[in-house]
Amino acid sequence: MTDNTDQASAAELRQELADGLVSGGHITSPEVEAAFRAVPRHLFAPGVSLEEAYADDIVAVKRDEHGVYISTISAPNIQALQLEQAELTPGMRVLEIGSGGYNAALIAEIVGPGGEVTTVDIDPDVIDRAAMFLETAGYSRVRVVLADAEGGVPESAPYDRILVTVGAWDIPPAWIDQLAEGGRIVVPLRVKGVTRSLALEREGDHLVSRSQRVCGFVKMQGAGAHDEHLWLLRGTQVALRFDDGNLAEPHKLNGVLAGTPAAAWSGVTVERTEPFANLPLWMMTALPGYCTLAVDTSDGDPGVAVEEGGRWFPFATVEGDSFAYLSTRPAGESRVEFGAHGYGPRGGQVAKAIVEQVRRWDRDYRRGRGPSFTVWPIDTPEDVLPEGAVITKRHTRVTISWPEVEAPGQAVPHPSSEGE
Ligand SMILES: C[S@@+](CC[C@H](N)C(=O)[O-])C[C@H]1O[C@@H](n2cnc3c(N)ncnc32)[C@H](O)[C@@H]1O
Incomplete structure (x- = not known):
């Protein structure tokens, strides 16, 4: 196959991927759709076939000694989900935590040349690859930083959006400190073994979720790592x-x-x-x-x-x-x-x-809009926290609260037997 044919088929596959994400309901805004139609994903996954690069699936980057993924290019449907949760607009300053290059390029497309994108990863190999791929694909304006994201990236703060693309167990204070007024953190947060991508906004001294979506991510390494x-x-x-x-x-x-x-x-x-x-x-x-x-x-x-x-x-x-x-x-x-x-x-x-x-x-x-999450400083007393489950982490206290129901606590007769 010639280079031209390769390029033509990459462009076609890219449009098919975007079509699938739109028809599957993963992309819901024209901004996110335009980004997926523009960024050549195969340039961030040079080791795999064009079909694999444009499948709605992860591309493996690195595994640990047990064969568990520690770095991937995330699946496009998960990237779309988080980009929609982030509600990015042109001119925003964005920190992406967990690099690969592709998602940072999608963000750069949406925030445009007037915006600023910083991507940080703890792994030097990932950072080297991301920097190289971003350059090749024409996104050298994305700032690539090698660091443990537990401390955020203070040099480029404050951020209108912090997009965490690695599974977190807690929200370190640096992320909240580096969030601009009116900013939003999108983070896959693990609570009691269950992960939800939360869109969190600041309200006074705490964060409140605007949406919570099912997702899966590789685990955080470094100071924020947490074992069950x-x-x-x-x-x-x-x-x-x-x-x-x-x-x-x-x-x-x-x-x-x-x-x-x-x-x-x-x-x-x-x-x-x-x-x-x-x-x-x-x-x-x-x-x-x-x-x-x-x-x-x-x-x-x-x-x-x-x-x-x-x-x-x-x-x-x-x-x-x-x-x-x-x-x-x-x-x-x-x-x-x-x-x-x-x-x-x-x-x-x-x-x-x-x-x-x-x-x-x-x-x-079952049929409602589900619970909301709030994230409070660790020293917040119990009586200030909203009603619901309280999960005490290292830096924060996370609550899960449910919408009020009309007549709570009444037993419902059900036909099925018990204790069989
Ligand atoms: C799913 S990948 C990121 C995918 C990427 N955003 C993309 O373009 O699809 C998660 C990354 O988080 C990184 N990571 C894990 N712990 C980290 C930490 N404490 N600080 C910064 N990066 C971390 C891993 O090295 C891995 O490359």
Whole structure:
């Protein structure tokens, strides 16, 4: 193939990618659409075919010693989602945290020559590549900085937008300090093992979310890195993960998998393809022992969370010596019913507690606009915080609050049986 043919097919694939992002609802504004139609993604992914460069998928850049991605060019649909959340306009000053080159070029397209884009990465290889690709693609006006973004990039602050493209567990004070008046931080924030891309704006001494969207990102390295606590229940095959805080008396769960699980069913059904992203957020708000369950099936059947005809989800909760996790069973051809399986002396009760919250979610929160998040300085007293879940991080206290409902707390009769 000649260079000209290559270029023609790259241009065609680029338009097809943009068409797909528009028709899929990922791009919703003309500004973001124009950027995707303009920036040649293949120039930021020289090691892969044109088809791969223009697929709506990540392009791998680097893995760690366990094979886990630590740097990628993010999937276009996730980039579109965050760019829409950012609501960029020409002339803005933007800090991108986590580099690759391509997303910085998309930002540069939208803010135009009157704007300023700085991109920062902790990894010198990523920075070298990004600088080279940005130059080749004609975006040498993007400032490329090698640093741990925990401290932000004070030299180019303040920023109208800080766009974080790596999974964060907390919001370091530098990001808030370096945000311009009326500015916005878009950040994939991990709370109790669940990540949402939040668009956060300052209100006085705290930040308030304007939107929260489902997403996935590689984990933050450096000073902001945070590891979950794992409590192994059977070898390394079955574990409970605690991302914020830990169990007070984890040893009480020793041997908990020896017994027969108890099941409870909610009568609440969903279409198999229907999203229910707010359910784990509601569970973590309502169930103080909320955690996630990790099951490794690579060494054979772990005997837990393997269910006939249904699926399990990694959302779980612990009460003392017992735990339960969310599961499903078929309910007709295209629907499934939510339920829970519990282990331990009070496994049945814990499973019922999950089922109660599934019903509450179904009644009050399933169809609504979902919760809002706020982020407060770490020393904010409890009585100042809004009602809802409070998650205490290293630098901040994060809250998850739900819209008011008319008659909260009333039980809803459901046809399904419990404790089968
Ligand atoms: C998903 S990639 C960024 C993708 C990029 N924005 C693009 O154009 O698609 C995430 C990046 O975050 C970087 N990173 C991780 N921890 C960091 C930290 N503490 N400070 C700065 N960069 C960090 C990684 O090295 C990785 O390159």
